[in-house]
Amino acid sequence: MDLVVRRAPDPVLSTPCPVADPTDPAVLALADDLVALMRDSPGCVGIAAPQVGQAVSLFVLDVTGARRVASCAGLVVLCNPVVESVEGREVRREGCLSVPDLTGDVPRATAIVVRGQVPGTGQERWVEADAFEARALQHEIDHLQGLLFLDRVAGAHALFARKRYL
Amino acid sequence: MTTSTYAVTAVGPDAPGEVAVLAEALAALGANLEDASMTRLRGHFAMTLVARAPVGLDVVRDALATVASGTGLHVSVWDVSADAPPLAAGRPWRVTLHGADRPGLVAGLTRALAEAGANITDLSCRLVGDLYVMTLEVEAESELVLDGVATALGVSVHVEPADTDVL
Numbered sequence: 001m002d003l004v005v006r007r008a009p010d011p012v013l014s015t016p017c018p019v020a021d022p023t024d025p026a027v028l029a030l031a032d033d034l035v036a037l038m039r040d041s042p043g044c045v046g047i048a049a050p051q052v053g054q055a056v057s058l059f060v061l062d063v064t065g066a067r068r069v070a071s072c073a074g075l076v077v078l079c080n081p082v083v084e085s086v087e088g089r090e091v092r093r094e095g096c097l098s099v100p101d102l103t104g105d106v107p108r109a110t111a112i113v114v115r116g117q118v119p120g121t122g123q124e125r126w127v128e129a130d131a132f133e134a135r136a137l138q139h140e141i142d143h144l145q146g147l148l149f150l151d152r153v154a155g156a157h158a159l160f161a162r163k164r165y166l
Numbered sequence: 167m168t169t170s171t172y173a174v175t176a177v178g179p180d181a182p183g184e185v186a187v188l189a190e191a192l193a194a195l196g197a198n199l200e201d202a203s204m205t206r207l208r209g210h211f212a213m214t215l216v217a218r219a220p221v222g223l224d225v226v227r228d229a230l231a232t233v234a235s236g237t238g239l240h241v242s243v244w245d246v247s248a249d250a251p252p253l254a255a256g257r258p259w260r261v262t263l264h265g266a267d268r269p270g271l272v273a274g275l276t277r278a279l280a281e282a283g284a285n286i287t288d289l290s291c292r293l294v295g296d297l298y299v300m301t302l303e304v305e306a307e308s309e310l311v312l313d314g315v316a317t318a319l320g321v322s323v324h325v326e327p328a329d330t331d332v333l
Contacts, residue, residue, distance in 0.1 A: 043332050068331070095330040103330045132331065139333040149333075157205070157290070160258070160303065162330075 003037050003052040005097050008148060012050050013098055016146040017057040022079040022117040027058060031077050031119040034060040044097065046136050048143030051098050057081070058119065059140035063133045070131035078116030078125060081141050087111040093160075094139060094149045101162045104153035108135045169218045171247045172197070172226055178239035180211040188213065188241070191233040196220050205290070216246070253285055256305035258328040261312070265321025267298040275323065278315040279304055303328060 006012055020027050030049060038047050038060055046061035061076040063069050088110030095103045111130040114137055118125050129137050139149065153159050176188055185204065192199055197219035204213040219226055223245045234241045263275050272291060279286060279302075288303035298321070304310065316323040 046333055093328060093330045095332045097332075135331060136333050157203070157288070160288070160328075 003033055005037075005041075005047075005051055006053050008099050008150070010053070010098075012053050012055060013143070013148060014146045015050070015055055017050060017055045017144045020057040020079045022119050022122040027056060027079065028119045030054055030056060031058055031060060034058070035062075035075065035077065038062065041097065045132075046140045047097070048140045050143050050146070057144045059144060061133075061136055061140055063136055066132055068132040071129045071133045073127050073129060073133065076125075076127055076137075077119055078114070078127070079119055079122075081114050081116035081137075081144065083138075083141065084113040084115050084126075086113075090135075091154050092135065094135070095162060096139070096149055098143075099148060099150060102150070103160045103162050104149050105155075105158040106149050106152045107154055108138045108152075110134060112137055114141070169220045170223070170245050171249075172217050172219060172223070173244045173246045174213070174215050174217060174226075174230065174241065176213045176230075176234065176239045176241045177207075177210055178234075178237060180206055180209055181237075184211055184237060184239060185213065187233050187237055188230065188239070191229050192217055192219070192226075195226060195229055197226070208293075253305075256285065256307045257310075258287075258330075259284070259304050259306060259310045260326050260328040261300075261302040261304055261310075262324045263298075263300040263302075263316075263319075263321055265298060265319070267293055267296050268320075271298055271319055271321060272300065274319045275300060275302075275312075275315060278312055282310060282312060283307060284310055 034047050038044050045063045045066050046059060048059040049056040057080045059078060062074060063072055064074060086109035089107055090110045091105050091107045093103050094106045112134040114127045116125060178184060189199060197217045199215055199217045202215035227243045230241045230243060284304040284306040286302055286304050290301055292299045310325050312323055312325055
C-alpha cells in the first residue's frame, strides 16, 4: 500500500481511534506497511496509524540506533496500548512527521510500562521503557488518542518554528 | 485581492479584553493574524503580531486607533510587506544568563552573540529582586562558544543545543 503521511490540521490526527481487532488481517497488513514506512523514513523512530490516515489503534516503534537511547525493546508493534504506569517527568523538545514546521518543549514521564496486543496473534505484550524510548512511546500513544505534541507543550512560549532535522 | 503584511505592536495596562478588542478589529478588516507573541511585562501587556490584510496601511491604523482609544493601549502599525525574507536556519541553541542585576547585561550578551554569528530568534528577560534572568533561542551555523562573556559580565551563562527528538 502506498502510504502518505498526514499533516496537521488533518482531522484524522485529532480523532481518538476506536479499539482495533489485532487478529484482523487488515490490521496486520497495516502494521507491516507502517514498519516499512518507518524504515524508509530517515530519522523516523515511530509511526501511528492515524499518521497515515487510518483510525486504527496501532503504532510501530523502533528506537534502535537513535540518540539518547537507554532502554531499547527493538521493534515494537502494538494495538490498543494501555499505559500501566509512569514515573518521573522531564521536559524535552519534540518534533513530529505530522507537524513538520514546528517543534515544542513537552513534559513527559521518564519511565513507562505499556501493555498492548501484537497484530496477527493478538498476544499480549508488555514493554518497559525509559528515556528516549519512553518519550517515543508516549508520543505514539498520544496519536491513538487524537493528541499531538501541540496539545502537550509546556507553555505559551514553548512552541518553535522548526529549523530542520539534525 | 492583494494583501499586505502588517506588523502591529500594542502595549498597555494589563486588563481583560485587550487582546479581544484588537483581534476583533483586525478580523473585521478581513485580516489574518498570522504569528503573534504576547506577554505581560512588569504589569504592562505587550502584544506583537504580524497580520495579512486586504486593506491599506491607513485603514488598519485608523481601525486600531479607534478601538484602542479608551483602552489605554498604545498601538503602532507598519507595512512590512517589503521586508527581506527570513535568514537561512542554523543549528538551534538555548542560551541562559543569570546573575546580579546591573545595566548592560543584555547589551553585553547580545553583542557577544552577534560577534559569534548567532541570530536571536526568541528572547525574554526577567528581573526579580536583584536577580536578572535571560533566556534566549538562537541559531548559529556551527558550534556556539561564548567563552569569556560570563566572566566579563560577572554572571552565569549557559549554552546548550536545542536539539529536537523527532518522533
